[in-house]
Amino acid sequence: MMKDRRMTALRTALVYMLAGALWIIATDSLLSLLADDIKITSWISIVKGLVFVVVSAVIVYILVHNLLKRMMALEMELLQTSSETEGSKKEAASSYEQLLAMRKKLYDMAYFDQLTGLRNQMSLQEDIRKLIGSKGRFAMIYMDIDNFKYVNDTLGHQFGNLVLKGICNKLAGLMDENCDMYRLAGDKFIVICRDIGGILDIEQFALRILKSFKDAVVVESKPFYHTVSIGVSMYPEHGETMVDLIKCAEIALFKAKESGKNRIVIYRESMVSSIHEWVDTERYLRNALEKNEFELYFQPQYGVEKGEITGFEALIRWRNDEMGFVMPSRFLKVAEDTNMITAIGEWVLRNACIFLKRLQQEGFGDRIVSVNVSKMQILQNDFVDSVMEIAEIADIDPRNLEIEVSEAILIEYYDMVAEKLNTLKKHGIRIAIDNFGRGYSALNYLRKLPITTVKIDKTFSDIITLGEDSRILTDFMIKIARSAKLQIVGDGVESREQFDYLCQNGCHRLQGYYLSRPLPEWDALRQLQEAAADAERE
Known part of the structure; x- marks a missing residue:
């Protein structure tokens, strides 16, 4: 490049020198031929010189002008190139920052939960792999919020997410330095x-x-109370891989829930058999409705004032070809955990209403039939419509249908169920609190809720036989219910002593094995018919 410039400059100089020399030689030769007078020659030489200077100046001007023009063009090109280079640098820097931001975002999406900000399952896998590699001893605590699905089912997943965030904040505040939560x-x-x-x-x-859940999680000024079930597995005692540790912790968690929830269970090998039992029950239960394997039994309720059967409680039974007779305490829990309880509960209610219609047709239209409803069932948005539709299709008098609601549901979900129960009561349906007295906080709700009946928990029938001191509690429960002007049903009557005591102390209806075991439909109806025939003969 430098050599080309030198050659261009040299060529320009040589051209100018040659042109100048030729000008001088040509003009001097011409002058010597044309002019003899010295003065004229001198004057012409001056003019010739001036012309040469002018022409030279013009030539120099043109050369310099073109040179400057080219230099200016090059300078503009350089400035533009520099500007573009600077822009490219900034763009490259911006792209790099965006790349870093995207990389962080992708990392966060891969290793952190987007709702709560906690580490996720992939992060758990990485961390456990490192811990196992270090051969250090550690524990895995598997936690599940009890009954949280009811929040999502009744209030929606968006609100449920807000509650879940509140729970996460509570849990995060409990973590020690050596603990990580996922x-x-x-x-x-x-x-x-x-x-x-x-x-x-x-x-x-x-x-x-566990204890931290005694305090409510407040979302939009509303308190929410929950419990948590915990299963624990240990490394290396219970497994040497993440899959084994999670499996063992999950089995322990299942045992905690099966034992009543709100508790801690550490894994033991003996727990595996109960998991297999649960899996078998769940597998056969899914087809039980289609195969018509359920049937209703009816346990008579003795009316103290009339001295006869004045009602029944509908109780479900399940007979499976492979498992035989399955106790309700075993399969109802599985039905709740797998969301099958709603369909089963509707089946019970529908068939109980059909039985109630048959009682009316047989001349026993004043008898009451009580039906238990599950937590999931009553929390359904269409629960009231479903009950009223079933009663209407069966063509029964709603005043003879009694819905039993567990005391625990009333305590935990008072705001969600009060309006529903009030609507049912306005339509004439009776509302009973089941297991009354098991949770003393329910006493506060007796005058608030649209309750017609309380069913004293079996525990207070059991303690009657223990002596006068124990009977004080039974008396207290009965007096509380009577002060609220409610019908009282004594449950779990298994002896003459219990029967006499509850009759004498203000119960309106009694139920238990002393009076009768649960009966098939035909047998329950037969008992009413035989009692009516005996009354006519007398």
Whole structure:
């Protein structure tokens, strides 16, 4: 490049020198031929010189002008190139920052839960792999929020997410330095505790989590109370892979829920058999309705004032070809955990109403039939419509239908069920509190809720036989119910002593094995017919 410039400059100089020399030689030769006078020659030489200077100036001007023009063009090109280079640098810097931001976003999406901000399952896999590689002892705490699905079912998933965030904030505040929390899915969480001393340390930490749920989670000025069930597995005692540890912790969690929820269970090998039993029950239960394997039994309720059967409680029974007779305490819990309880509950209500219609047709139209409803069933948005539709199709008098609601549901979901129960009562349907007295906080709701009946918990029938001191509690429960002017049903009557005591102390109806076991429909109807025939003969 530099050599080309030198050659161009040299050529320009040589051209100018040659042109100048030729000008001088040509003009001087011409002048010597044309002019003899010295003065004229001198004057012409001056003019010739001036012309040469002018021509030279013009030539220099043109050369310099073109040179400057080219230099200016090059300078503009350089400035533009520089500007473009600067822009490219900024664009490259911006692109790099965007790349870093996108990389972080992708990392967060891969390793963190987007709703709660907690580490997720992929992060759990990475961390456990590192912990197992380090050969350090650690514990896996598997947590599940009890009955959280009812929040989503009744208030919607958007509101449920707000409650879940509040619970996560509560749990995050309990973590020690050696603990990391992960959201596995839904309302399930795992805590990994590193460098643990022993089982006792883990139990104390898990107990702290359990107790923290006594305080409400407040969302949009509304308090929500929950409990948590916890299963624990240990490395390396219960497994040497993440899959084994989660499986063992999940089995322990299942045992905690099966035992009544709101508790801590540490894995033992003996728990595996109960899981297999649960799986078998769930598998056969899914087809039980289609195969018509359910049937209703009816346990008579003795009317103290009339001295005869004045009602029945409808109780479901299940007979399966493979499993035989399955106790309700076994399969109803599985039905609740798998969301099958709503369909089963509707089946019970429908067939109980059909039985009630038959009673009316047989001349026993004043008898009451009580039907238990599950938590999931009553929390359904269309619960009231469903009950009224079934009663209307069966063509029964709604005043003879009694809906039994567990005391625990009234305590935990008062705001959600009060209006529904009030609507049913306005349509004439009776409302009974089942297991009354098991949770003393229910006493506060007796005058608020549209209750017509209380069913004293079996515990207060059992303690009648223990002596006068124990009977004080039974008396207290009965007096509370009578002060609220409610019908009282004494449940779990299994002896003459219990029967006489409850009759004398103000119960209106009694129910239990002393009076009758649950009966098939035909047998329950036969008892009414035989009692009516005996009354006519007398």
